[in-house]
Amino acid sequence: MNPQLSLIFKQLNALILGKEAVMKQLLACVLARGHVLLEDVPGVGKTTLAHGVATVLGLNYRRVQFTNDMLPSDLLGVNVFQPNDGRFVFHPGPVFHSFLLADEINRASPKLQSALLEAMEERQVSIDGKTYALPKPFLVVATQNPGEQLGTFALPESQLDRFMMRLSMGYPTAEAELQLYAGGDRRRLLPKLQAATDAETLLQWQQQVAExxxxxxxxxxxxxxxxxxxxxxxxxxxxxxxxxxxxxxxxxxxxxxxxxxxxxxxxxxxxxxxxxxxxxxxxxxxxxxxxxxxxxxxxxxxx
Incomplete structure (x- = not known):
């Protein structure tokens, strides 16, 4: 393992206790240019893990809390008319980030889910007949809580297939949970994380993986x-x-x-x-x- 990867895992292991296997699988998915579905009960650290991964990889990060009243334009962006010069200017949405956390994707309407999953597959979006490329690299980590029915829209099989992996963090071990209670909320460590790489290096790693x-x-x-x-x-x-x-x-x-x-x-x-x-x-x-x-x-x- 190269030194940069070692530093990535060292920081993540300090952030989320006792979940080395999940972190390794998530990093493997990133290196394979895949997207991840994190499915687990609330409160086990899904959002903290995603934020931490984005930080140590040096990627610009955006979290979007999905709701059933969100529109595709809220995610993709919209053309806004500028009266001063009489033209439309495109205002990119949150999807134009290298690392997008789609929180509770099953609360989004099927239309919004479809818009996101099309962007994941094509790595570009089309607005009013014009195509805009998404940043490279581009990674989506989506979360959902298993078993929730009220106010949710289950992802169909064809859309689940767009995620390279589905991961579950599970409850912490007894040792990790005791350490968590003694040390406090791990989210306080997020500002202390350091980028161990950057987008350009990650793209190089992805190419090396493909070879x-x-x-x-x-x-x-x-x-x-x-x-x-x-x-x-x-x-x-x-x-x-x-x-x-x-x-x-x-x-x-x-x-x-x-x-x-x-x-x-x-x-x-x-x-x-x-x-x-x-x-x-x-x-x-x-x-x-x-x-x-x-x-x-x-x-x-x-x-």
């Missing part, structure tokens, strides 16, 4: 895992080729974090559930998709 080698054996392993999700009796619908490509990209990023120029089976296993679980639905009512996917790792041959 990491994937052996024929690793390709076959990803293929067998994806094919296993399509076998009768496991899931309503198996993983698509796009999901397989996301597994490959995330595994390359994991290898990069580990300081390697090639992908090992362990890299694929490390990202498999985070990339795949939100794209499939277990057929058995008592089963969770993540559990079925984890079980598959024990049964699908590596080589």
């Amino acid at each position: 990491i080698k994937l052996s024929a054996a690793a390709v076959q392993y990803v293929y067998r895992l994806v094919q296993a999700t399509r076998a009768p009796g496991r899931f309503a619908v198996g993983l698509s080729p796009r999901a397989g490509l996301a597994v490959v990209a995330a595994a390359k990023a994991w290898a990069f974090i580990e300081g390697r120029a090639h992908v090992l089976p362990e890299d694929i296993k490390a990202v498999w559930v985070a990339v795949a679980a939100h794209r499939v639905q277990a057929l058995q009512a008592q089963s969770h998709s993540a559990d079925v996917l984890t079980e598959m790792l024990a049964h699908v041959a590596v080589g």
Whole structure:
């Protein structure tokens, strides 16, 4: 692991206690040019983590609290008429930030969700027939609280597929929670975080990740895992080729974090559930998709 990445993880581990695995997966998603859906109960540090990641990466950050009365123009921007010179001037919206935190995305109307997810996919927005490129790099971290129904609009499967990973922070360990109570709110540490890199360096890292080698054996392993999700009796619908490509990209990023120029089976296993679980639905009512996917790792041959 290079020194800049080490400094990134050191600062994040001090900010959010006991969540090293989630941070590593989130960073892998960033390096793979993916977007992240953080799904968890309120109060476990989703917003603090997102703000911290943006800070240590040196990216301009904006948080948007989604509500059901927000319009697409509130997010994307709007053309405003200037009476002095008789022309319209585009005022960019919050989406024109390198790191956008879409808080409680399931409270946004389907129209607003669609506008955001189109921007995520195309990395550009069209306003009144004119196209505006989004900054590079561009990352969306969206949050939602599981199980909430009142006043929410669930993301359809086609839109969930636009997120490379779905992550859950979970409750802290007993040790971390005791340390939290003794030390106070971790958000007070946010102003003390230092940028360990910048947008230009992150773009270089993303390019290096894309160039990491994937052996024929690793390709076959990803293929067998994806094919296993399509076998009768496991899931309503198996993983698509796009999901397989996301597994490959995330595994390359994991290898990069580990300081390697090639992908090992362990890299694929490390990202498999985070990339795949939100794209499939277990057929058995008592089963969770993540559990079925984890079980598959024990049964699908590596080589």
